[in-house]
Amino acid sequence: MSTENKLKIRDFGPTSWALKNKNTVYLISGIIALFGMIAYKGLPKELFPEVYFPTIMVQTVYPGNPPVDMENLISRPLEKELENVKGLKKLTSTSLQDASMILVEFNTNVEISDALQETKDAVDRAKSELPSDILSDPLVSDIDFSEFPIININLSGDFSIEELKKYAEYLENEIENVKEVSKVNIQGIEEREIAIEVDMIKMEALGLSFNDIEGAIAYENVSMSGGDIKLGKMRRSIRILGEFKSIKEIEEIVVKREQDRTIYVRDVADVIDGYEEASTKARLNGQTVISVQVVKK
Template sequence: MLEKLKEFKPTSWSIDNKTSIYIVTIIITLAGILAYNRLQKENFPDIVIPTMMVITYYPGTSPTDMENLVTRPIEKQIKSLSGVKRVSSTSLQDASAITVEFNTDIDVADAKQKTKDAVDKAAPDLPTDLPKAPDVQEINFSEFPIMYVNLSGDYSAEKLKKYAEDLQDQIEGLPEITRVDIVGALNQEVQINVDMYKMQAAKVTFGDIERAIALENMTISGGSVTVGDMKRAVRVVGQYTDPNAIGNIVIKSATGGNIPLREIAEVVDGFEERQSYARLDNKPV
């Protein structure tokens, strides 16, 4: 008895119509490529994780009291909210910080409003002498850097900053990078430390010094001159490149005398006051 074989018609049709299958495959491939090219792309897509931070200040309070009086009452109300994924807190001297992470299906605006409502519910349990109400802030992860590059070495602060700026230019030249920030580097500045007694004896004011420096430290356009068939721009360059030359600026006193700045002030080529710090293994970078 011969065994009867079943025929799968789509397969048989595909075998008998190879050309049609090739054409359909090409059409699907082209449609996929076209759809991919039309997809919206971002170099740095926003990472939306609804996360809030509740910060409370209570001066003169120890970390233990901060936890018992402020952190726990607020945490209790926040944990009762729907959609909360994780709650973490830190109680410090004079301050409390609570981080609330919601599920990703929760809208950021709704998450912030829920957190504010929870803080309001906890208000009756908080100390009545708080300087101000707890502050609810949104944590925006799109503002966080994706990579840190530390630069260190046995160089002066000026040279190390120059290397950092060169590296910054090279990294920003990459098509995938939109911005690079330098942290921890000091900006160079020229400090003019005036001797008050000498300034008063010379009958000179701070305004006199400021005006004299401003008038000397500038570049002025002188128009243009024609040389043969060409026009050339003329500039009077007066901006200082050598800080020591600033000491030669002549200050006119109230009595009409002319006094070099170096006789009443010390000119120091230094750096501005540090606003940020960067460290690696407890060493400055």
């Protein structure tokens, strides 16, 4: 008895074509790899990509209370209501002297507007448990991480504060011209301020008051329109400039005239050219610096 074995050859079209046209396959593979590299290099890249973390801050000020009382009277009642907020991921509270701060972090699928409203509603429910003599309601605000600076440029050296501020303002103007930059903040120095330090004893001896000195200075530091004048066929506007240009001008302001005596600002006060009281300070390695902070769009 004989059995006839038949050999069946199976053929898969794409594979067979690739084997018969290997040069074409190599060419197509090379073209795909080339376009892949070009597309990869063209992908937008950011050193500091925008990160979305819906986070809300609840701040409460209650003067005259230590951290322990702030925790018991403020933080805990608020936490009790905030724990029931939908989409809550993490709750962190910090009780300080006279203040309480609570960070409410939500899941990334929660819109910041919804998170803000949910937090406000929870704070409103907790108000009945807060002390009745609290000066102001808890402040609820969202935290925008895109407002945090991505670069800090610190300026220091053997220069005066005025020179460092001038360099910082120059950098501010140049960096703000970059289209990817949203804004530039200067920290570590305040705005220029002219301080009038009055000698109380001299002021009382001369029969003056703070209003007299304030009024005299304010009246002199004014620029106003002086009308207009006709020159030929044209009419020109006149403006009288009265703003101070030097400390000497302030010192020479007349505060009061009585009989044969004239009282000037310099007689009752010292005029000091300085800066506002510092609200921020920047330091590097223990040395005071001016910090230029760059915020991206």
